Amino acid sequence: MREVTGEPAVVWGTAIVGYGAIAHQGSRVKQATWPVVAFAPRRTELVLYLNTELEAALFEALGPHRRGVGCLYVKQLADVDSTLLRRVIE
Numbered sequence: 001m002r003e004v005t006g007e008p009a010v011v012w013g014t015a016i017v018g019y020g021a022i023a024h025q026g027s028r029v030k031q032a033t034w035p036v037v038a039f040a041p042r043r044t045e046l047v048l049y050l051n052t053e054l055e056a057a058l059f060e061a062l063g064p065h066r067r068g069v070g071c072l073y074v075k076q077l078a079d080v081d082s083t084l085l086r087r088v089i090e
Contacts, residue, residue: 001037004089016040022051037089048072050089058088 002009007020018035025031038049054067063080066073072088074080 001039001089004086005036007036010035012038015042016049018049024051045073045075046077048074048089054088058084062088 001019005019009017009019010021012018012035016035016038017040018038020036021033022036023031024034034051035049036051040047040049048071050070050072052070054070054072056067059065059067059072061081062084064075065080
């Protein structure tokens with residue numbers, strides 16, 4: 001993520017590691033700052049925050065994962081295609 005954004009890692013809150021910052025229009029808050037891309041290790045999976053609606057076609061060959069709006073969830077980073085993951089982050 002650092003290579004893609006050119007930004008250093010910054011801890012957001014207690015568990016999110018983000019790169020870069022953008023103004024984000026939230027549903028509850030008029031405007032907030034949020035990382036351009038970020039990740040958070042959770043108990044059962046790794047969450048990648050990508051700040052965009054994700055095109056389904058990009059993920060067909062990625063490997064085991066699930067998606068949410070702007071998020072990608074993977075159980076094992078080693079199980080996904082790292083080249084394709086980089087393209088998704090870009």
